[in-house]
Structures are given as structure tokens and as C-alpha cells.
Amino acid sequence: VTSDPSPQFVTFRGQTGGDESVLLLESFPKLPRKGTKHLTMVKLTVEFCLGATRQSDPLKINKLNLWGCDLDNVDCLQSFPNLRVLSMSINDMTTLSAMAKCHNLEELFIRNNKITDFRELRHLSRLPKLKILWLKDNPIHVNTERSLYRARVFSHCPHLVKIDEHDVTDEDRRAAEVLRRKQAPEQPEPTNQAVEIKTMANVNNLSQKSRNIVLGFSSLARTLDLQQLDNCLEELQLMRQELACASGAAGPI
Known part of the structure; x- marks a missing residue:
């Protein structure tokens, strides 16, 4: 998958053939936020994912499409270390920490969420197989000049080959290197x-x-x-x- 797999473009249905299971949540149950009307929240659970994919082993799930499910907590993703493709676009995520242990992740689609801090990308910096990352329409994208946005993303994740819909260019690499040098702490002269x-x-x-x-x-x-x-x-x-x-x-x- 190289484009954001929202339901109108790509449909992942539960399948148990071979060693692969895929989950599409088109009607994920909505839970009321405490003390708030007309808003919903969803916390993804291992049990739900296993039930929806008819799997008993989290290790056999390697693709999840959680597009547009009002998710704001996906901590259970740490239980799926063999995930290769994850679609999380159009949710309410504010952190990427849950993906830090998905060491086999190759493609992550998390556009149109609520990521406000570039430091969240540190959670992805140790995912050596991650090549495609869609982050556009998050606050860090909307509120940052385009070239600086791409440089900051690549400086945290230098293994990427594609950021959003565009391939990483030599210009992106040079800009990221300049940014890393500026951010590197200078070694003070001994007093x-x-x-x-x-x-x-x-x-x-x-x-x-x-x-x-x-x-x-x-x-x-x-x-x-x-x-x-x-x-x-x-x-x-x-x-x-x-x-x-x-x-x-x-x-x-």
C-alpha cells in the first residue's frame, strides 16, 4: 500500500488465509467521553482486534486499517510487533508512542490526527523498516512551512523514502542534515x-x-x-x- 488506505480507496477485510490477518473497522463501537456530550472516544484493545480478525495470535496480524474510528488510544499496538502496514488517518491521536515497538512497520498512515509536537517522531526513529510515512493535515504539518516540515520529519526518521505523497529528495536530505547540525549541542570548552x-x-x-x-x-x-x-x-x-x-x-x- 503506497497511498492512504481509506475505505474508499482500499478495503481490507478480515482474512485468515496463510499467516496474514487484516482488520477494517467500518463501524467501530463508540464510547462516550466522560462528562462530555456529542463527542466520542475509542480505546483499541487486543481482544477486539483478535476477535475482528478471527485470530488467536497477535503475531499473525500484520496489517490494520483503523481509518476514521475516533481513536485516541492505541497502546495495544505494542502487542502486534509484526505489523507492516498501519492506517490511522482521521482519528484523534496526539502521540506516536504506541508505534515505538512495531519494529517491522513499513508503512504508517496517520494524517489528519492531532500530532502537535515533532518530538513525537522520536518514537518512530528506531523503526528501521519504516519507509513510508503520511503525516499531513496534522498540526505539525499545517503550522510549519513545507520545506522545514519535511526536513524536520526526515531528520527524525532518516530511513524514510516517502513523506506524504512525495518521495524524499536530495534537497530534503540536505535540509535535514543542516537542521541536525544546528540542533546538535556544542561541546563546551573546558574551564x-x-x-x-x-x-x-x-x-x-x-x-x-x-x-x-x-x-x-x-x-x-x-x-x-x-x-x-x-x-x-x-x-x-x-x-x-x-x-x-x-x-x-x-x-x-
Whole structure:
């Protein structure tokens, strides 16, 4: 399936032939929201899916079409690790966390839901087989400029080959790479205090005589410019090599 499998385009009927079961919920039962009139909510259950597909083993279900079912909770999808195609378009989903363990998922259609945060895509970032993702008509799509939207989606899911109705392009990949670089935290330069703490930790492992020499050199080094310090280090390296040769244990400083 490469286009959003809403009922008017693709019809998945329960079938038990072979190792495949498919579920189409055209008349999913509606449950009233607490304290709210005229609105409905649905929590998908493993039992319902198994009953609708006439299966006793969740591992044998690899396609589900839950298009337009007012779903806002599909946590039970974690019980279907062999799902390959999942249609969740036109529901009330606000999170993608339930898909995080569907490691065999290849195609996910979740357009026209209520995904407002790009960080939800982190739940899909470890699904290596996911190649097709439809997210359009969610708030993250509607409220974001097109090129930035595609870059942000691809930066979270670099294994995708298709985002919505368009294939991933080299331009999408470049934009995502630029975005990742901007978002990567810079490594702070070590402060003088941090350097001094590290130095002291190393010094404490030395003998008293060696400790005095190192601390003396450390104090002297702070008074030198870079050229003078380089000269001192070169001299120390030569001395180190001479001592190593004399003892028959040459090695790097």
C-alpha cells in the first residue's frame, strides 16, 4: 500500500488465509467521553482486534486499517510487533508512542490526527523498516512551512523514502542534515577550573617527588606564551626519549 488506505480507496477485510490477518473497522463501537456530550472516544484493545480478525495470535496480524474510528488510544499496538502496514488517518491521536515497538512497520498512515509536537517522531526513529510515512493535515504539518516540515520529519526518521505523497529528495536530505547540525549541542570548552581539577586528579596518583615536579611545571607553564610552552614540551619529549632509551623502555610521552 503506497497511498492512504481509506475505505474508499482500499478495503481490507478480515482474512485468515496463510499467516496474514487484516482488520477494517467500518463501524467501530463508540464510547462516550466522560462528562462530555456529542463527542466520542475509542480505546483499541487486543481482544477486539483478535476477535475482528478471527485470530488467536497477535503475531499473525500484520496489517490494520483503523481509518476514521475516533481513536485516541492505541497502546495495544505494542502487542502486534509484526505489523507492516498501519492506517490511522482521521482519528484523534496526539502521540506516536504506541508505534515505538512495531519494529517491522513499513508503512504508517496517520494524517489528519492531532500530532502537535515533532518530538513525537522520536518514537518512530528506531523503526528501521519504516519507509513510508503520511503525516499531513496534522498540526505539525499545517503550522510549519513545507520545506522545514519535511526536513524536520526526515531528520527524525532518516530511513524514510516517502513523506506524504512525495518521495524524499536530495534537497530534503540536505535540509535535514543542516537542521541536525544546528540542533546538535556544542561541546563546551573546558574551564580553567575543570582543567585544574583534572590535573589534580592525575597528580594525586604520583609519588611526592613527581607530584612536586608536575605542580612546579604547571605553575611555570601558566607564565609562558604558546611558543615558549611548545619549546618546553619539545624539550621534555627529547628528555623522555633519552631516558626511555637509557632504560630500554622507549615509549610515547
